[in-house]
Amino acid sequence: MKRSTEITTLFLDIGGVLLTNGWDHHARKRAATNFKLELAEMEDRHHLTFDTYEEGKPTLEEYLGRVVFYQKRPFTRAQFRRFMFAQSTPYPEMIELVAQLKVRHGLKIAVVSNEGRELNAYRIRKFRLDRLVDSFISSCFVHLRKPDADIFRLALDIAQAPARQVVYIENTPMFVQIAEELGIRSILHTDYKSTCAKLASFGLQNEARVIHETS
Numbered sequence: 001m002k003r004s005t006e007i008t009t010l011f012l013d014i015g016g017v018l019l020t021n022g023w024d025h026h027a028r029k030r031a032a033t034n035f036k037l038e039l040a041e042m043e044d045r046h047h048l049t050f051d052t053y054e055e056g057k058p059t060l061e062e063y064l065g066r067v068v069f070y071q072k073r074p075f076t077r078a079q080f081r082r083f084m085f086a087q088s089t090p091y092p093e094m095i096e097l098v099a100q101l102k103v104r105h106g107l108k109i110a111v112v113s114n115e116g117r118e119l120n121a122y123r124i125r126k127f128r129l130d131r132l133v134d135s136f137i138s139s140c141f142v143h144l145r146k147p148d149a150d151i152f153r154l155a156l157d158i159a160q161a162p163a164r165q166v167v168y169i170e171n172t173p174m175f176v177q178i179a180e181e182l183g184i185r186s187i188l189h190t191d192y193k194s195t196c197a198k199l200a201s202f203g204l205q206n207e208a209r210v211i212h213e214t215s
Contacts, residue, residue, distance in 0.1 A: 016171035056140035
């Protein structure tokens with residue numbers, strides 16, 4: 001049980017861990033099909049401005065004006081926003097896992113994610129993430145985004161946790177590598193079962209796993 005007491009804090013990504021990605025290539029491809037947009041042109045414009053949107057600089061309306069509504073369209077901004085937000089769906093097993101770990105081990109939970117402000121706010125509200133998460137170190141709030149290591153340093157300061165007491169769950173290999181270089185033990189999330197096993201190796205067993213093993 002010694003390892004269990006060493007971990008005080010869980011860092012989490014949102015997209016790909018707790019929820020689907022909010023606005024990734026697959027979502028944009030669906031949008032291009034649904035609204036009959038030229039995907040290649042949309043992707044070029046997206047990549048020119050999305051990093052700054054995730055850093056909290058342009059608003060969603062400004063982003064859409066640059067990427068979609070730079071010319072007259074037969075649909076409204078409201079219709080496009082609704083479609084955009086509707087691409088977010090939860091991973092209930094992962095949300096429940098984090099909730100169980102928080103209670104069972106008394107963990108602080110911090111999100112470290114790259115998300116634009118309006119998408120981030122919608123996803124937090126829609127899926128009630130604020131009931132689970134103690135602090136949101138979202139790129140749109142702190143004006144830093146992964147892979148900048150400073151966002152992890154800031155998260156450690158906000159959580160008031162030394163790196164050795166943190167476990168980070170992330171689905172992007174580069175971001176796992178950067179966190180580990182700072183001394184944060186990290187899990188490359190690919191599926192629920194393997195993440196549970198890796199958490200258990202750090203002494204963080206969830207209730208369902210303990211019940212199964214003792215029955």
